[in-house]
Structure formats: C-alpha cells, structure tokens
Amino acid sequence: MWDYTDKVMDQFHRPRNVGKLNDPDGVGEVGSLACGDALTLMFKLDENGRIKDVKFQTFGCASAIASSSVLTEMIKGMTLEEAAAVTNKDIVERLGGLPDQKMHCSVMGQEALEAAIQDYYKRKGGKVPEVPKGNIVCTCFGVTDEEIRKVVHENDLTAVDSVTNFCKAGGGCGGCKERIAELIEEVQGQKAHVVHKEKPARPAKLTNIQKIQLIQQTINEQIRPALRADGGDIDLIDVEGDKVLVAFRGMCAQCKMAEYTMRDVVEVRLREFVSEHLYVEELKD
Amino acid sequence: MANVIYMDNNATTKVADEVIEAMLPYLNEKYGNPSSMHTFGGSVGKEVARAREQVAALLGCEPDEIIFTSCGTESDNSAIKGTLEMHPNRRKVVTTRVEHPAVLTTCRDLERHGYSVSEISVDPQGCLDIDELGFRMDDNTAIVSVMYANNETGVIFPVEQIAEIVSARGIVFHTDAVQVVGKIPLNLKDSAIDLLSLSGHKLHAPKGVGVLYVRRGTRLGTFMHGGHQESGRRGGTENIPGIIGLGKACELALSHMNEENTRVKALRGKLEKGILESCPDCFVNGDPKNRLPNTTNISFEYIEGESILMMLDQFGICASSGSACTSGSLEPSHVLRAMGVPFTAAHGSIRFSLSRYNTEADVDFVIEKIAPIINRLRELSPFVKTSS
Numbered sequence: 157m158w159d160y161t162d163k164v165m166d167q168f169h170r171p172r173n174v175g176k177l178n179d180p181d182g183v184g185e186v187g188s189l190a191c192g193d194a195l196t197l198m199f200k201l202d203e204n205g206r207i208k209d210v211k212f213q214t215f216g217c218a219s220a221i222a223s224s225s226v227l228t229e230m231i232k233g234m235t236l237e238e239a240a241a242v243t244n245k246d247i248v249e250r251l252g253g254l255p256d257q258k259m260h261c262s263v264m265g266q267e268a269l270e271a272a273i274q275d276y277y278k279r280k281g282g283k284v285p286e287v288p289k290g291n292i293v294c295t296c297f298g299v300t301d302e303e304i305r306k307v308v309h310e311n312d313l314t315a316v317d318s319v320t321n322f323c324k325a326g327g328g329c330g331g332c333k334e335r336i337a338e339l340i341e342e343v344q345g346q347k348a349h350v351v352h353k354e355k356p357a358r359p360a361k362l363t364n365i366q367k368i369q370l371i372q373q374t375i376n377e378q379i380r381p382a383l384r385a386d387g388g389d390i391d392l393i394d395v396e397g398d399k400v401l402v403a404f405r406g407m408c409a410q411c412k413m414a415e416y417t418m419r420d421v422v423e424v425r426l427r428e429f430v431s432e433h434l435y436v437e438e439l440k441d
Numbered sequence: 442m443a444n445v446i447y448m449d450n451n452a453t454t455k456v457a458d459e460v461i462e463a464m465l466p467y468l469n470e471k472y473g474n475p476s477s478m479h480t481f482g483g484s485v486g487k488e489v490a491r492a493r494e495q496v497a498a499l500l501g502c503e504p505d506e507i508i509f510t511s512c513g514t515e516s517d518n519s520a521i522k523g524t525l526e527m528h529p530n531r532r533k534v535v536t537t538r539v540e541h542p543a544v545l546t547t548c549r550d551l552e553r554h555g556y557s558v559s560e561i562s563v564d565p566q567g568c569l570d571i572d573e574l575g576f577r578m579d580d581n582t583a584i585v586s587v588m589y590a591n592n593e594t595g596v597i598f599p600v601e602q603i604a605e606i607v608s609a610r611g612i613v614f615h616t617d618a619v620q621v622v623g624k625i626p627l628n629l630k631d632s633a634i635d636l637l638s639l640s641g642h643k644l645h646a647p648k649g650v651g652v653l654y655v656r657r658g659t660r661l662g663t664f665m666h667g668g669h670q671e672s673g674r675r676g677g678t679e680n681i682p683g684i685i686g687l688g689k690a691c692e693l694a695l696s697h698m699n700e701e702n703t704r705v706k707a708l709r710g711k712l713e714k715g716i717l718e719s720c721p722d723c724f725v726n727g728d729p730k731n732r733l734p735n736t737t738n739i740s741f742e743y744i745e746g747e748s749i750l751m752m753l754d755q756f757g758i759c760a761s762s763g764s765a766c767t768s769g770s771l772e773p774s775h776v777l778r779a780m781g782v783p784f785t786a787a788h789g790s791i792r793f794s795l796s797r798y799n800t801e802a803d804v805d806f807v808i809e810k811i812a813p814i815i816n817r818l819r820e821l822s823p824f825v826k827t828s829s
Contacts, residue, residue: 168748168751169752169755171821174820174821175820185823189784189785189788189824190784192745192773192788193745194823194824195823196823213821213822213823214821214822214823215743215744215745215788215821215822215823215824216745216748217745217747217748217751218747218748218751220745221748221821372557376552376553377553380552389560391559405562
C-alpha cells in the first residue's frame, strides 16, 4: 500500500483536463505499454502565445495519473518558455510529495511536456531548441545518459537507487548501475554516495575445466539476470575449444534489448570476463 | 474502514472465530513450555500432538510426517536446501517459471552458489509442459519443486502425476501447496509427493505458522539447529498458539471442503461472469477447467492494475494485482509474462480470491462497482483509440 498524499488522491480520483484536443498546437507522447506507464499530453496556445487549453491521457498507476493531471493545471496560462522551465521537482512539490519508488511518474510528466513543446516548434517549422539526445545507458527502460544527468542535477540525487526511483534507469536487469554511478560522480563530484564494484580481472591462463566453470559463472552472474528480467533465459549447452554453444529460451521481444542480437551480448560479456578468443553460437531447435 | 469486501484470500485470510477461541487459552493461562517436566508445561505438549493429528487428517498422512515451521516460505526453503544438503553429489534443481518467490528466489540464490536451476515453462493457459519436465531431469537432479496451484491464476498443476514421474527417476519431489490445502482434498498416503509446504494464514489460521510435510524415509537436512523440538529437525520453542490455531483451522477446513467446491465456486463463477458481461475488452487468465474454486484472474486491457485497485479500494473492495508499478520492476507479473499474456493486458490484471466468508451480496456489489471504474480508467488511457 502506497502512502499517497491527499493531493495525490484528489488528483487521481478527480483528474483535471482529461482527453484530447482537436487541432492541438503541440503533442507529446512518452512511455510505453511495456514499461507500465505512458502519457500523451497536448496543448493549444492563445493569440498571446500562452497555453490556453491542455489535455492529457495516462496509462499508469495512481501517481502517474495524479502527476499528469496536476501538471496540466500548473501549465495552463503559461508561455512555452515558462512551461519549459517546469521540472519534475515542481510537480512533486505541488502534489505534496510522492513515494520514492513513484518519482519516475513526475519525471514522465515533465518529459511529456518537453516533447509537446518540441513538437510545437517542429510543427511551426521553426528552429527546435537544442536538447541533447545522449546515449542509451539503461537498455531495459531506454534511459539516456543525458536524462540521468538531468534528474541527478535537478533533484540533487547522490545514490544509484534514487536515480532508479526517479527515472527507472537501473531498475530492470541492473547491468547499467556501474555507469549510473559514474554519471552521479560526474555531476555531483564529492557528494556522490557510490560504491564501485571491482571488475574481475580476466585470468591469463585457464585449464579447460576452469574455462567452462568461468563461462557458466559469467552466464549465471552477468547474462542470465538481464534475460530473466525480460522473461527469457539461456542455457550453456557445450564448449568446444573457443566455441561456446548456447540455447536461448523465452521471450525477449518487445524490449530494447532486441535491437542487439542476444548472441552478440553474450559474446561481448564472455570475451570481457573469460577469454577474448571466445565466440558464441546459438543452438536452434 | 467501514465496510470491507474481502476478495484477496490468496494473499491472506481472516482468522476464523473458532480458531481464535481455540488459541486464546494458550496466550492466557496455558503458557507452559511443552518441553518442561512439570504437568503445567507438559500438558501443552498433548495439545500440540492433537494439532499435529488435525493437520495430518487434512493432508491424509501420519502425524509424525508433519513438521511445524514459521511460514510457507520457511517450509519451501527447508525442503529445497535440506534436500540438496543430503544429496551432495547432485547439483541441479528443476522447478517452474511460475513459482511463488519463496521457491523462485531460493533457487536463484542457489544458482549463485554453483547449483544449476532449470525452469519448466507454461503454455498460454498457464499449464505446465509435462514432456519438458521429462527432459529437464537428469542424473544430476536432486529435487524437483512444482507448486500445486498457482497463486496468481489459480491454475492447478497435475502434481500427483508429476510426483509419479519424478519419483520413478529416484528424485525427491517437493510441492508448494499453500494455495491448495483446504481448498481441494489431499490424500498424501496414496501419493508420490515427498515434501509439501503449507501456510497457516492461507486457511484461516494466523500468520506465523506453517508446515512442511516430510514423507517417512525422506532424507532431509536439519531446518534449524537447536533443541529436540520437531524430532530434532527444527529446534526452537514451538509457536504454541499458532500451532493450536493451525490444528483447529485444518479441522474446520476439512468440514468446509465441500462448501469450497460448491458454494464458493459458484460465487466465483457468478463474479467472473458478471465482470466479463459488464466490461468490454477483458478476459480470464489461466485454464478455466483446472482452477482453484476460489480464484479468478481477469485482465482489463489498456489500463493499469494499481489504478483499478485504488478505485476498488474506495468502496472497501480488496483484490490484488500482479502489476507492481515500481521503478524497480520490469515485469508486470512473472506468471502472466511466462504465459505470454501481452503487455496490453498483463499490466491490467486483477485477481479476486474468495473464501467461505464471502456472500452473494459481496459478489453483486463488486459486479455493480467494477464497470464504471473500468470505463473511467479507459477514458483516461491513451491506448484506447475509440472515443475521446
């Protein structure tokens, strides 16, 4: 049971500005069904360039609905410059707080607004204000390094868990936690509370048995959790010299991981931890 | 809270009045320790023996095959780890992808300690592939652990048949039966099941007491080192009030078994039918022919489970959702995803689990309230493409 404030419950039970607009000036869509929450936000400007009307539709939990609803109230009457300055922290404050694990709902609201404003400039054919795109850090939820830097800076975050709460990064397989820690250090410097795990050194020489054991261990510790997080799995079938024969099971569709082939991911990890000569073949039945 | 319509009995149940009544003396005047030499304590031991008989009667086994534990999770942990301890040359566990975390997390931790774990998959109806079980077992397998019925969907697995197959291979078979005990009749004497877990609070006993059934002759490591309690297998002074309560609850369960499979089952059927008829775009998860009599798991497409629960909650209706909606979880429900339920429907799944304390009025109330809730949330959803 979540400890929601009265304001969250009020916005959830009586959401404001639900629906769509005919002929909107800007539309922002963020999130996806797979990730568990999604938001579409659209607005219309008046002759003075202020937000005259704004509507939203949200798929998500109570705090996702409340965050979207309160955001539409906040930005009505604002110029786009003023609206662009709204942060997820402002949304949380207006709601009287959100549980830690629900912070990402407020970030989603802010991102949808940002996307809608971008869309407005694109429609006008004018210049789109520069927003750095960044590189994907969390492949499970598709979060970029720029997004992580932003939540760390705006919310003064100092730990990896908080970053996960605010933007979900690191909440799936957890494979990117090391990179998130680096980003926190980069933004916060001395203030960062992060512990770096020591990377196991790749052994110089292995007997056959040691090699097979290390391959199995690497699969168990480095690869399987990522696949399991998406309902998939992997079995080590055989090792012949440098050839590693594996079989994949389960479903890894509908996931950003699918952009890479799983065989490549396994190969990279095994080369990193066991031996650079290894190559992976997939057993298909 | 004024009026509670409790339909979350797979999570926990109301402690039966008769159970509380049976327990009270052991919280008041009869506080003795059964290990004591004086009559005051020793007489409590007789009551523990009686509770053991009551549990054995429900399971259809011998009293000395009952080991009291603190909960279902402890029973599961002890069954799996205790078996591995006795078979040091076997390093593999076979289980399913849809187990309760009590088994799944235990197995995944074993993996970190060098054991290999193999998980059997389920079909879109949530049924197990028995053939897959056959080729997943090998000479390295120490134990197979398959739940009796799934807690989320209520789908019952052919555990008796699986136990036969497993024991024919000389492998220990464990089943997590916490959702089944008290709901469907068991007769362990005629079964090949070696180890079976149950949990008190799922059958109207209090929280904090469970059982592991250990078939005579099954080799199992010590649960907890300490005194001679539970034949030296699980040290520690017994949870007397809990054990007495569980005994009483088992006796009650036996006398209500018929009701579970007639009246409660009919209520579940009415609830399910009522919801499916009044709400568009929803469907039942799990094989309708092989289910616990009290459980229904319904997916409402395009909306999210927590929102539905919060809306139900304002009417005092208690249900549950596999969907966690937290930053730390990718999976709406590992069970539904293993069944291949699409994300559009998996996030919006709600489980209603009834008990003998539910009435027809409860069911009518839920049916009346749910359609407006679903409509309202669909109006909010960007994935419904029809109206605005």
